[in-house]
Amino acid sequence: MLPNRSRLSVLVFLLPPLLLYGIAVLFPIMQSLFLSFFSWNGISDMEFVGLANYVRMLTADDIFWRSFFNALGYLAICLVLQLGGALLVASLLTSMRRGRELIKTLYLLPAVISTVAIAFLFVRIYSIEPVGLLNQLLHWIGLGALERPWLSDINTVLAAVSAPEGWRFTGLYMLIIYAALLSVPKELEEAARLDGASRWQLFTKIRFPHIMPVWITTTIMATTYGLRGFDIPYLMTNGGPGQSSELLTTYMYKTAFTSTDFGYASTIAVFIVVECLVAVGLILFMLKRKADA
Amino acid sequence: MKKLFRTAAVATAAALALAGCGSGGASDPSNVSPTGEVKAREISWLLSRPADGAVINIMKKLAEDYAKDHPGFSLNLITTPDRPSYIQKLETLAAANKLPELFDTDATPFAQQLAKQGKMVDAEKLLKSLDVYDDYRPSALDYQRFDDGSLHMIPFQFELEFIWYNKALLQKAGVAAPKSLDDIPAMCTALRAAGITPIAIDGQDQWPLERYVAYQPFREAGPEFIQKLKKGEAKFADPAGQKTVEWLASLGKAKCFQDGFSSQGYSDAQNQFTSGQAAMYNIGTWELPSLATDKLNPTVRADIDFLTLPTTEGSVTAANEFVSPSGIGMAVNAKTYDPLVSDFLKFALTKYPSEYAATGALSPTTNVETAVPANATPLYKKALEMANDLGDKQAMPWDTQLDPTTNGRLQQELVLLVQGNITPEQFTTTMDSTIAQNAPKFFK
Numbered sequence: 001m002l003p004n005r006s007r008l009s010v011l012v013f014l015l016p017p018l019l020l021y022g023i024a025v026l027f028p029i030m031q032s033l034f035l036s037f038f039s040w041n042g043i044s045d046m047e048f049v050g051l052a053n054y055v056r057m058l059t060a061d062d063i064f065w066r067s068f069f070n071a072l073g074y075l076a077i078c079l080v081l082q083l084g085g086a087l088l089v090a091s092l093l094t095s096m097r098r099g100r101e102l103i104k105t106l107y108l109l110p111a112v113i114s115t116v117a118i119a120f121l122f123v124r125i126y127s128i129e130p131v132g133l134l135n136q137l138l139h140w141i142g143l144g145a146l147e148r149p150w151l152s153d154i155n156t157v158l159a160a161v162s163a164p165e166g167w168r169f170t171g172l173y174m175l176i177i178y179a180a181l182l183s184v185p186k187e188l189e190e191a192a193r194l195d196g197a198s199r200w201q202l203f204t205k206i207r208f209p210h211i212m213p214v215w216i217t218t219t220i221m222a223t224t225y226g227l228r229g230f231d232i233p234y235l236m237t238n239g240g241p242g243q244s245s246e247l248l249t250t251y252m253y254k255t256a257f258t259s260t261d262f263g264y265a266s267t268i269a270v271f272i273v274v275e276c277l278v279a280v281g282l283i284l285f286m287l288k289r290k291a292d293a
Numbered sequence: 294m295k296k297l298f299r300t301a302a303v304a305t306a307a308a309l310a311l312a313g314c315g316s317g318g319a320s321d322p323s324n325v326s327p328t329g330e331v332k333a334r335e336i337s338w339l340l341s342r343p344a345d346g347a348v349i350n351i352m353k354k355l356a357e358d359y360a361k362d363h364p365g366f367s368l369n370l371i372t373t374p375d376r377p378s379y380i381q382k383l384e385t386l387a388a389a390n391k392l393p394e395l396f397d398t399d400a401t402p403f404a405q406q407l408a409k410q411g412k413m414v415d416a417e418k419l420l421k422s423l424d425v426y427d428d429y430r431p432s433a434l435d436y437q438r439f440d441d442g443s444l445h446m447i448p449f450q451f452e453l454e455f456i457w458y459n460k461a462l463l464q465k466a467g468v469a470a471p472k473s474l475d476d477i478p479a480m481c482t483a484l485r486a487a488g489i490t491p492i493a494i495d496g497q498d499q500w501p502l503e504r505y506v507a508y509q510p511f512r513e514a515g516p517e518f519i520q521k522l523k524k525g526e527a528k529f530a531d532p533a534g535q536k537t538v539e540w541l542a543s544l545g546k547a548k549c550f551q552d553g554f555s556s557q558g559y560s561d562a563q564n565q566f567t568s569g570q571a572a573m574y575n576i577g578t579w580e581l582p583s584l585a586t587d588k589l590n591p592t593v594r595a596d597i598d599f600l601t602l603p604t605t606e607g608s609v610t611a612a613n614e615f616v617s618p619s620g621i622g623m624a625v626n627a628k629t630y631d632p633l634v635s636d637f638l639k640f641a642l643t644k645y646p647s648e649y650a651a652t653g654a655l656s657p658t659t660n661v662e663t664a665v666p667a668n669a670t671p672l673y674k675k676a677l678e679m680a681n682d683l684g685d686k687q688a689m690p691w692d693t694q695l696d697p698t699t700n701g702r703l704q705q706e707l708v709l710l711v712q713g714n715i716t717p718e719q720f721t722t723t724m725d726s727t728i729a730q731n732a733p734k735f736f737k
Contacts, residue, residue, distance in 0.1 A: 041388075041403075041406075041734070042384055042385070042387060042388025043387050043388060043403075043406055043407060043410065044406070063702075123556060126556070127553065127556070127557070128552050128553045129490070129551050129552050129553055129557070129561075129565070130561075148553075149552050149553025149555075149556065151553065151555070151556035152496075152552075152553040152554065152555040152556050152708075152712065154709070154712075154714050236556070237555075237556060238497075238499075239705070240555055240705055240708055241555045241705070241708040241709060241712060241714070242705045242706065242708060242709040242714060242715075243705060254701060255698075257381040257384065257385065258377070258380070258381065258697050258698075258701055259697045259698040259701065259731075260384050260388070260403065260697060261698065262388070
């Protein structure tokens with residue numbers, strides 16, 4: 001229990017950030033929740049519709065469900081690229097003797113390039129007329145049969161818009177995980193090695209358990225960022241062709257600002273908030289159970 | 294915690310209620326001659342036109358001239374050339390009741406709602422009071438009108454849309470320029486067999502493909518089809534609707550558009566045509582400076598020609614009736630309309646046509662003659678002359694007609710239909726149910 005005076009000082013220091021958080025995060029969420037019970041196009045009178053928007057979203061909107069499953073696919077690809085890639089590169093980095101800084105900088109580079117530049121870059125890479133880098137590479141290595149307009153093919157477009165987002169932040173998570181790996185006590189590793197542990201055992205029994213808290217944080221970060229992914233798919237394909245790369249976020253944006261259906265867009269926004277909370281809860285639950293086991 | 298929650302909810306409700314109360318201007322939109330003193334101040338024009346284009350350059354100059362006699366006046370031009378971004382900006386500002394003195398909009402259902410709420414000055418009365426109404430081309434004004442015939446936007450352009458084609462490439466494939474819309478699929482097959490891309494299209498911006506869906510119904514059933522379709526009174530399942538759906542599917546099957554067209558942009562498509570890789574390209578007279586002057590690639594310059602929208606057998610509209618838009622129009626905010634805005638518009642609108650025609654573009658008025666640039670090819674003059682012989686009807690671009698949700702869905706489904714990802718039947722069902730669901734909200 002804190003003495004009175006220090007409780008007051010804690011309050012004084014906590015209040016400004018809490019207020020800011022309330023205004024910038026909680027207030028808009030509350031406002032969305034409020035708006036989700038209305039039908040409003042911005043210039044008409046607001047009409048209270050009760051739960052009608054939720055009923056429409058969950059039972060009568062095929063694009064909503066399509067976007068939801070697309071968003072899950074997008075998330076899966078981003079997570080594999082970001083966390084899997086980051087863990088792999090970070091582990092390799094620890095065993096490198098030279099050029100670590102160079103590799104780190106190279107991997108981190110995409111995270112500092114503007115999103116718009118990345119989107120345009122990848123539109124060029126995936127292009128078929130004129131031939132882009134990816135199709136050219138496939139042609140050179142004799143896989144010409146795989147050449148295709150990656151962003152116009154409804155079977156490849158979701159992966160094609162997810163990859164740049166995954167690629168972009170691999171470096172960032174790699175840095176975090178690398179820093180965590182450096183903190184693994186050397187004595188423990190050496191002791192294990194003397195006991196005859198293989199590299200794989202060393203990784204699974206010593207290194208990974210040690211970086212678990214950092215791993216949980218990065219997983220939560222990557223998942224929430226992935227669920228909120230918007231800019232790259234929006235810029236590259238605008239959700240198309242058809243709804244093949246439509247995510248909940250791009251659909252919500254279009255519903256609000258193209259269809260001017262602010263009430264329904266708020267309903268989707270509320271769903272995204274709930275979805276993010278559920279995702280974080282699930283991650284914590286699963287990892288905790290694993291740790292307890 | 295519960296208390297905090299309740300307070301936040303009340304605050305939200307209060308904020309929204311206050312925002313709602315602020316809507317609606319006090320001015321009368323039909324009062325076009327406000328009385329009082331002209332007090333110079335800054336006025337703003339929210340617009341969606343190229344930043345260094347003729348309209349902006351001329352209006353900037355006219356504003357400077359006006360400011361010489363009215364110290365303190367200035368015209369703040371806020372442009373967002375990318376149309377989807379612009380529309381979002383406009384709609385958001387309209388929702389916040391923060392529209393500036395002048396703003397651009399097409400004759401969309403959203404704009405019609407603004408007009409119904411009295412937020413836009415009656416442009417017909419305004420132009421008549423400034424004594425310039427009769428100078429305008431009737432079709433330039435008609436393009437800006439809502440379905441009820443009311444006029445709330447002022448045009449600054451007049452364009453004609455043509456199908457440009459490369460004679461040499463058609464000859465190489467052994468086909469003639471299409472005489473009917475129904476000739477196009479077979480033409481595409483022949484061009485593809487000769488290794489030529491038949492039609493270059495900017496798929497990324499979506500409106501170019503949406504033009505194609507408008508053509509068959511305009512020939513088959515006239516301009517009324519889209520007016521009925523958008524309200525749900527006509528359907529894609531009707532004969533005129535089915536004709537366009539089947540035609541688009543056949544364009545897709547004949548691989549008329551370049552591979553991967555849906556992710557290619559405006560300049561990609563134009564480059565394909567001007568570099569001699571694609572045989573056809575559908576674009577308006579705003580591209581005359583690139584297509585009908587010595588700026589055009591010399592290797593294709595002698596081979597380029599254009600045709601107007603082909604007719605079909607039994608067509609109810611004539612060959613001289615096609616897409617002739619007068620571009621996005623300028624609306625005048627009724628709430629901020631005062632003697633200054635009125636006086637400036639009088640000054641600008643009387644001087645604008647001659648300045649605009651001098652740049653080589655078609656003026657929305659008939660009282661000036663367009664100057665053909667010195668570096669023009671013979672096609673330039675030929676294109677301008679088409680404006681003198683237009684029929685009474687015009688094909689409206691569907692993106693300005695449909696409600697925004699239906700429009701967005703149509704743009705998405707069109708790509709799928711042309712790519713062969715969905716069948717004509719699926720397209721018809723999806724679109725008819727989308728219209729049935731969304732149209733009533735906008736056209737009640």
